[in-house]
Amino acid sequence: MAAKTPEEIIDDAQAWWSTSIIDIHPGKIAMRGYAIEELIGTVRFPQMIWLMLRGELPTPAQAELLEHSMVAAVDHGPHAPSIAISRMAVSCGLPVNGAMASAINALDDVHGGAGQQCMELYCEIAAEAGAHVEDEADVTRATEVVIGRWRERGIKIFPGFGHRFHPLDPRSPRLLALVDAAQAKGVVGGRFARIGRAVEAVLGRGRPKPIPMNIDGVTAIIYCELGFEPELGRGIFILSRAVGILAHAWEQKQQGARIKGPMPKTIPYRYTGAAPRPVPAQD
Ligand SMILES: CC(C)(COP(=O)(O)OP(=O)(O)OC[C@H]1O[C@@H](n2cnc3c(N)ncnc32)[C@H](O)[C@@H]1OP(=O)(O)O)[C@@H](O)C(=O)NCCC(=O)NCCS
16 A cells, blocks of 8 residues: 555555544634634524534524423432432542533433433324324324334333323423424424323323323423434533533532441341351361
């Protein structure tokens, strides 16, 4: 193979981190082609998130709906594992950034990160309903088919539904009402709200009480209505929850406790192992 010319080597090096997100030169910063000094003071933070992820600015109404979902998800109290982790980490001496990283790592499929799988569920139902996605009865039928398919794969617990703590998560009806209002104004189409409601109805069939849509289920509706790819769902949720994680890390730091475990030391855990016994002789 012929040796590369110096120009080709420089070209390879420049292509190494090729990006269409940001262009920086001495004295010049542009995001997606917009000068930062024009963006500052003009666009809101959710518009900036959208611009960074998708390349174009959303309308103010689209950004507003995204903002509503992000306001809703900032915190769920110190008993939420991610928040507890951030507080425990600080009490063990981690700086705030380390506590945030530890907490964010716990946001996965089961806790706080279920929105992404829920978006996949909704998209599969939308694909199943196809052109009939505007019809409520057809959406219910498509939902039954897809839930049946997931159950055949051994899935019993559906992402975005159920709650350990709330019989009805107060965030869900409020956010759904805001989605409905956005639909009435033509900001979103409303098909994913229809799908989310159908999933809740199908999961609750024959049960004494419903399996309520939780924050992940309703934020998944918003992200899908706004056209985000499912794989971005968890990341956007984390941008919001990071606010609560930071606030709790900071409060715990100021409270100053050291080595705080998950429970006060006066409350023992339950031991379920072998009774005390001698270690067998090692010949
Ligand atoms: C959050 C979660 C762990 C709570 O589970 P839980 O403590 O077992 O909830 P409950 O005790 O209220 O469950 C009552 C019943 O509903 C069922 N159920 C709960 N969530 C369900 C779901 N998402 N899909 C189907 N069934 C569900 C339980 O299996 C249980 O069934 P049973 O009565 O036949 O035994 C669970 O709902 C879940 O994993 N949801 C999906 C993940 C998710 O969305 N996480 C984000 C939470 S904010």
